[in-house]
Amino acid sequence: xxxxxVVDYSMGNLRSVAKALEHVAPDARIVVTSDAGEIAQADRxxxxxxxxxxxxxxxxxxxxxxxxLVEAAQSKPFLGICLGxxxxxxxxxxxxxxGLGVLPGxxxxxxxxxxxxxxxxxxxxxxxxxxEVHQAVPHPxxxxxxxxxxxxxxxxxxxxxxxxxxxxxxxHYPFAFACAVARNNIFxxxxxxxKSQAAGLKLLANFxxxxxxxx
Amino acid sequence: MGLAKRIIPxxxxxxxxxxxxxxxxxxxxxxxxxxxxxxxxxQGADELTFLDITASSDxxxxxxxxxxxxxxxxxxxxxxxxxxxxxxxVRRLLNAGADKVGINTAAVINPQLVADASSxxxxxxxxxxIDAKQVxxxxxxxxxxxxxxxxxxxxxxxxxxxxKNMERMGxxxxxxxxxxxxxxxxxxxxxxxxxxxxxxxxxxxxxxxxGNLDHLxxxxxxxxxxxxxxxxxxxxxxxxxxxxxxxxxxxxxEVRL
Numbered sequence: 001x002x003x004x005x006v007v008d009y010s011m012g013n014l015r016s017v018a019k020a021l022e023h024v025a026p027d028a029r030i031v032v033t034s035d036a037g038e039i040a041q042a043d044r045x046x047x048x049x050x051x052x053x054x055x056x057x058x059x060x061x062x063x064x065x066x067x068x069l070v071e072a073a074q075s076k077p078f079l080g081i082c083l084g085x086x087x088x089x090x091x092x093x094x095x096x097x098x099g100l101g102v103l104p105g106x107x108x109x110x111x112x113x114x115x116x117x118x119x120x121x122x123x124x125x126x127x128x129x130x131x132e133v134h135q136a137v138p139h140p141x142x143x144x145x146x147x148x149x150x151x152x153x154x155x156x157x158x159x160x161x162x163x164x165x166x167x168x169x170x171x172h173y174p175f176a177f178a179c180a181v182a183r184n185n186i187f188x189x190x191x192x193x194x195k196s197q198a199a200g201l202k203l204l205a206n207f208x209x210x211x212x213x214x215x
Numbered sequence: 216m217g218l219a220k221r222i223i224p225x226x227x228x229x230x231x232x233x234x235x236x237x238x239x240x241x242x243x244x245x246x247x248x249x250x251x252x253x254x255x256x257x258q259g260a261d262e263l264t265f266l267d268i269t270a271s272s273d274x275x276x277x278x279x280x281x282x283x284x285x286x287x288x289x290x291x292x293x294x295x296x297x298x299x300x301x302x303x304x305v306r307r308l309l310n311a312g313a314d315k316v317g318i319n320t321a322a323v324i325n326p327q328l329v330a331d332a333s334s335x336x337x338x339x340x341x342x343x344x345i346d347a348k349q350v351x352x353x354x355x356x357x358x359x360x361x362x363x364x365x366x367x368x369x370x371x372x373x374x375x376x377x378x379k380n381m382e383r384m385g386x387x388x389x390x391x392x393x394x395x396x397x398x399x400x401x402x403x404x405x406x407x408x409x410x411x412x413x414x415x416x417x418x419x420x421x422x423x424x425x426g427n428l429d430h431l432x433x434x435x436x437x438x439x440x441x442x443x444x445x446x447x448x449x450x451x452x453x454x455x456x457x458x459x460x461x462x463x464x465x466x467x468x469e470v471r472l
Contacts, residue, residue, distance in 0.1 A: 016290075019287050023287075023290070050339060051335075125416060127218065129218050129418075129441070130261055132216055154340075154387075156338065195314060196291075
C-alpha cells in the first residue's frame, strides 16, 4: 500500500486526516510532514487544510512547498481536501490571492444575495453540516459510495471550475457548485471525508488503494 | 434536498467524566466520555459537543486526552468549549482533534480573541457560545442578556446584539443556550432562539431545555435553529439519536439518516 504523505503547513486539523487514514489503511505508512523531500518520495499525497486562503498560501511559501505540491499533483495519486482543494485553483476571492494554479478556475464567496432556499428561508454562511454529494462522473474514488450520500461541509467559499469536465460531483447550496473535482491523478473535495463517518472513510479507503487513474 | 439540520449530543465533562446538571447545578454522573461519544456516533449523531466544566486547573489537561482518544475513533465533527481564554488554547484543542472551538466568557472579556482566533484558524472553527437569560419583565418587549460564569454574572449585554457583534468579529457559528431552560426539560426558549437565528447570517445551534422530541422539532420549525443540541434525553437512554432523527424527518425536517 506504500506511504501517504499528509501535508503539514500548520493549517488546521491534520491529525484528524491522519487518524482517519490510519483507520482505513492500517498497512500504509502515514506521514504527517512539511518536508518537501518526504512529500516527493511518498506514493500518495493528501493536501488537507482549514482556515483562510491568504494564510494558506503564505505558509506554503514559507515552508517552500509550492513546487513539490505542484509536482505531486502532476505525478501521483493526490487528494485535496477543503482548503487543499481550493488552493489548487488559479485564484481565490478570499484575500484576492493566487492559488497554485494546478487546475483552471477560481474560488468564490457564497453570494449573500443568493442565499435563500425555494421557500425564501435564509441560508447561512458558512455552509456547515451534512449535504448531499451528487456524483457527476464515475470514478474509482466513488466506489461503494451511494450517489447522493451526505458528507460534512464547513466552508464559506466554493470552487468555480474553469472547465466543466473537472467536476466530479456537485452539491446544492442553493445553487449547484463543484464539491469534488477530478483530473487524471488529482481528486479534490470541498467536504471533509475525515469527518464524514462511513461515507468519508470509504472515500479515504478508495484513495489509499487508488492507482491514480481516472477510470 | 439540501443541507440537513444537525442533531448534536452535548457532553458536559468534568474531571474526565460526563455529567449533567439542572440549571448549571446538581451534577449527576452520566459515564465515560469516550464510550458515550462512540455510542452517539453509532446512533448517527451529526456532530458532538464537549463542554469542559472542570473547575480545578489541575485537571484541565484531561479534556485534551479525551478529545485525542475520541478523535482517533469517531469520525464526525467535534466541538470543544469551556475554559478557552487565548489563541493558544484554541490551537491546543484543534491539535488534539477538535474541529471547532467554543469561546464563551473570554469573548465577553476580550472580543478581540474571537477576531484573532478566526483570522488565524478560520471562522469555520470558531463557535461563540452565548448563555442568555431573559431580563425583560412582564409587559415589556422580550429581552435577553448575556450571562457568564455559569449563569451567575449578568454582563449587561443584549444577547441578540452580542450575537451580531460576534458575527462581525469573525465567529462562524453561535451556540445559544437559554440559561432559564438549561436542564429543565421544558423545551428550548423559542423566542430567544428565533430572535438570534433571524438576526445573524451564520448558523445558530439551539441549546438548553430539551425534554422530548417535539422540542427538537420546535427548535427548527419555530426557533429557526440550524442545529439542535441536547444532553440528558440522550445520556439517560430516554431516546436514541436515531429515534430523534426519524421523528424530525417525520415532521418534515431534512436530516441525515
